[in-house]
Amino acid sequence: YCGCGNVFLSFAEKLLVLTVATEETDGFLRFMQSANYFNYTVKVLGMGEAWKGGDVGRSIGGGQKVRLLKEAMEALADQEDLLVLSVDSYDLIFAGGPEEILRKFQKANHKVLFAAEGLIWPDKRLADKYPSMRSGKRYLNSGGIIGYAPYINRVVSQWNLHDNDDDQLFYTKIYLDPLQRQTLNMTLDHKCQIFQNLNGAVDEVLLKFGTDRVRVRNTVYDSLPVVVHGNGNTKMYLNYLANYVPNTWNYEHGCSHCDDDVMDLSQLKVSFPNVFVGVFIEQPTPFLPEFFQRLLTLDYPKDKLKVFVHNNEVYHEKHIQKFWEENRNVFNSFKVVGPEENLSQGEARNMGMYYIRWLAGCEMSLNCICSDRITISPLCLLLSYRKIIGPLVTRHGKLWSNFWGALSLDGYYARSEDYVDIVQRKRVGMWNIPFMAHVYLVKGSALRNELKERNYFVLEKLDPDMAFCRNAREMTSHREKDSPSPESFHMLRPPKGVFMYITNRHDFGRLISTANYNISHYNNDLWQIFENPVDWKEKYIHQNYTRIFTENYLEQPCPDVFWFPVFSEKACDEIVEEMEHYGSWSGGKHEDKRISGGYETVPTDDIHMKQISYEKEWLHFIREFISPITLKVFSGYFTKGYALMNFVVKYTPARQAYLRPHHDSSTFTINIALNNKDTDFQGGGCRFHRYNCSIESPRKGWSFMHPGRLTHLHEGLPTTNGTRYIAVSFIDP
Numbered sequence: 001y002c003g004c005g006n007v008f009l010s011f012a013e014k015l016l017v018l019t020v021a022t023e024e025t026d027g028f029l030r031f032m033q034s035a036n037y038f039n040y041t042v043k044v045l046g047m048g049e050a051w052k053g054g055d056v057g058r059s060i061g062g063g064q065k066v067r068l069l070k071e072a073m074e075a076l077a078d079q080e081d082l083l084v085l086s087v088d089s090y091d092l093i094f095a096g097g098p099e100e101i102l103r104k105f106q107k108a109n110h111k112v113l114f115a116a117e118g119l120i121w122p123d124k125r126l127a128d129k130y131p132s133m134r135s136g137k138r139y140l141n142s143g144g145i146i147g148y149a150p151y152i153n154r155v156v157s158q159w160n161l162h163d164n165d166d167d168q169l170f171y172t173k174i175y176l177d178p179l180q181r182q183t184l185n186m187t188l189d190h191k192c193q194i195f196q197n198l199n200g201a202v203d204e205v206l207l208k209f210g211t212d213r214v215r216v217r218n219t220v221y222d223s224l225p226v227v228v229h230g231n232g233n234t235k236m237y238l239n240y241l242a243n244y245v246p247n248t249w250n251y252e253h254g255c256s257h258c259d260d261d262v263m264d265l266s267q268l269k270v271s272f273p274n275v276f277v278g279v280f281i282e283q284p285t286p287f288l289p290e291f292f293q294r295l296l297t298l299d300y301p302k303d304k305l306k307v308f309v310h311n312n313e314v315y316h317e318k319h320i321q322k323f324w325e326e327n328r329n330v331f332n333s334f335k336v337v338g339p340e341e342n343l344s345q346g347e348a349r350n351m352g353m354y355y356i357r358w359l360a361g362c363e364m365s366l367n368c369i370c371s372d373r374i375t376i377s378p379l380c381l382l383l384s385y386r387k388i389i390g391p392l393v394t395r396h397g398k399l400w401s402n403f404w405g406a407l408s409l410d411g412y413y414a415r416s417e418d419y420v421d422i423v424q425r426k427r428v429g430m431w432n433i434p435f436m437a438h439v440y441l442v443k444g445s446a447l448r449n450e451l452k453e454r455n456y457f458v459l460e461k462l463d464p465d466m467a468f469c470r471n472a473r474e475m476t477s478h479r480e481k482d483s484p485s486p487e488s489f490h491m492l493r494p495p496k497g498v499f500m501y502i503t504n505r506h507d508f509g510r511l512i513s514t515a516n517y518n519i520s521h522y523n524n525d526l527w528q529i530f531e532n533p534v535d536w537k538e539k540y541i542h543q544n545y546t547r548i549f550t551e552n553y554l555e556q557p558c559p560d561v562f563w564f565p566v567f568s569e570k571a572c573d574e575i576v577e578e579m580e581h582y583g584s585w586s587g588g589k590h591e592d593k594r595i596s597g598g599y600e601t602v603p604t605d606d607i608h609m610k611q612i613s614y615e616k617e618w619l620h621f622i623r624e625f626i627s628p629i630t631l632k633v634f635s636g637y638f639t640k641g642y643a644l645m646n647f648v649v650k651y652t653p654a655r656q657a658y659l660r661p662h663h664d665s666s667t668f669t670i671n672i673a674l675n676n677k678d679t680d681f682q683g684g685g686c687r688f689h690r691y692n693c694s695i696e697s698p699r700k701g702w703s704f705m706h707p708g709r710l711t712h713l714h715e716g717l718p719t720t721n722g723t724r725y726i727a728v729s730f731i732d733p
């Protein structure tokens, strides 16, 4: 066993990795992580030096890399046994270890080996000069070179150009010189044994999962390349591969670095970081008051939260006002910018970012974009040293989420192979992804450094999230006006692409739908039963409703009169408010134009659901929440959940105080108390004659359910003071 270890060590020592990096970008740190994992010996050249190699992502350049390599090689020139591997690092990872590289290099039987690719760059005219070959990749790529130190030295010592001249052209010319090719014993890694350039080759590679490691497999050459290079326009694809390779995530162990950089708040020497919470309300948004209530339940010290709200909707001003009045002193600060400022979404977000950037000591920015609301679970779970991280949130029961796993060529949505597994949390971890929206956390230091340019949320005609993500992905030192051609996305891109992560390690909540949100009513969330059924249920259905089924949580105060909780306080209040807002109570007259025949024998002072356009929603409520109870208490009876008469009745001594004994035109009736005896009214209740049985203390939110005809002759007992409201449906008439 010792023997093996020694052999391995000697391999590692014989191979020196040289890379040029002027800054510790996210890509560089990832490169180092993979290198350290395999115990490569790495020497970084140029760190801290200003980059002068041009914007090689978009045009030729990169000469600075050769110059630095040349300088470094001078000292190594006489080490005949030393193998030097020169690679890019911002967009490159290792998928295998040094011993494998050595083995494959020896098999190649040359002194210098360059990476190869199928696209020629930068001078297409040189294509004919390349040696002809039957299969494999034909052209040289300078992102990876391996060779014996003296030979590498003889190559790079020929450099006498400028830092912004093209490195790949330099190497290409040397390689294409037949004499040099022979004397320096050079070849290309035509079949991706060591180097996999992804540009033009994305379709050739697949992930290959092993027990400890994940590799990239080239399916054309049936090889397992060791160095994987996201050259050209394939950075996002490399990010995807690096979510797995070499050991980031696999089926056996799951995520291996997720806990590396999560802030352990119990260990923090200082206190909790300040978090700037930007809430952006750019359109009418259902359940907004509930969203704000959730800010209060965030598991985080409120005096560390600085809240900034941009509200673009007059409709929501009352909600924000109410929340502000009740909670203004809860947070460290609470600032609202209202619709009168007439800011675009992008401007509002830039303004938010502007505040955080200059707010002293703000270490995090949580951006909740309320265009789709999120139920944020503990904020702490998100805090991490990563620069941009978002919680995965999905629309309930849908694959719709707040991130994209891949980008199409034109920069829009594309589905990645792992998208569904991530959304469904079959793969759990932190995922480097090209786009996210709606909610994410950005490190304050990143906003003050990498992201310090202003106007991050405004770019061309993109929506603010698209603009932000593209800016983060493609951050370059200076922006070019002309859009680059695909080939020009060729080599190392020096600047700073910031990685964006989505985490699905916890259930962070869900997105709501803002589609079909009609704000022409008074309490518009009542109408959301179809569009956002989960939120509707959470807001409007009684907390103990499900216990009816699990614990038989219902009562039978009179024979065949069942009594159970169904509505929350909010549902009761909002229905009453809605009716009072509508205001056209019938007055309890016998003549009633609203019903067929125009005559009501037992009239109440009421408003029909139909009058407030709530019929469809109400019937859906009956089918969803009442039918299951019917089935439970009247077993064998399957209700159609059909009802013509659905209405809210108002009893008050000044108008109508009681209802004389009657039958209902229903198979069964529900009767839901909408307010509280004693606080809102006195008297009231219901009496069933056949059984000489009265219920005199109705409970708010609880419903009676009783047969309508024959057995259950009943009356409404007089309300002696205040106003009593009930909601009634005659079901299956």
Ligand SMILES: *[C@@H]1O[C@H](CO)[C@@H](O)[C@H](O)[C@H]1NC(C)=O
Binding pocket: 037, 038, 039, 097
């Ligand atoms: C790297 O070295 C460490 C310490 O010698 C060893 O435990 C580990 O297995 C090595 N890693 C690999 C991938 O060989």
Ligand SMILES: *[C@@H]1O[C@H](CO)[C@@H](O)[C@H](O)[C@H]1NC(C)=O
Binding pocket: 109, 110, 111, 182, 185
């Ligand atoms: C390259 O070097 C190897 C030994 O390292 C030798 O076997 C081979 O013939 C050389 N090839 C050329 C083209 O000189």
Ligand SMILES: *[C@@H]1O[C@H](CO)[C@@H](O)[C@H](O)[C@H]1NC(C)=O
Binding pocket: 342
């Ligand atoms: C709001 O801004 C838009 C575009 O910036 C402009 O067209 C519109 O007139 C502005 N509205 C008001 C009320 O200032």
Ligand SMILES: *[C@@H]1O[C@H](CO)[C@@H](O)[C@H](O)[C@H]1NC(C)=O
Binding pocket: 518, 519, 520, 612, 613
């Ligand atoms: C909103 O609801 C009102 C009342 O039901 C209706 O008249 C209006 O057409 C609805 N608006 C939209 C955009 O659906």
Ligand SMILES: *[C@@H]1O[C@H](CO)[C@@H](O)[C@H](O)[C@H]1NC(C)=O
Binding pocket: 542, 543, 544
């Ligand atoms: C639900 O039941 C529990 C326990 O019986 C009770 O404490 C709680 O107040 C009930 N919830 C509501 C909204 O009435």
Ligand SMILES: *[C@@H]1O[C@H](CO)[C@@H](O)[C@H](O)[C@H]1NC(C)=O
Binding pocket: 692
């Ligand atoms: C009805 O019940 C009340 C007490 O709950 C009793 O006083 C009364 O006599 C009963 N009436 C009849 C007709 O049984």
Ligand SMILES: *[C@@H]1O[C@H](CO)[C@@H](O)[C@H](O)[C@H]1NC(C)=O
Binding pocket: 679, 680, 682, 721, 722
């Ligand atoms: C009726 O209700 C009002 C307010 O709710 C209260 O002030 C008054 O005392 C009540 N009257 C009786 C007779 O209970």
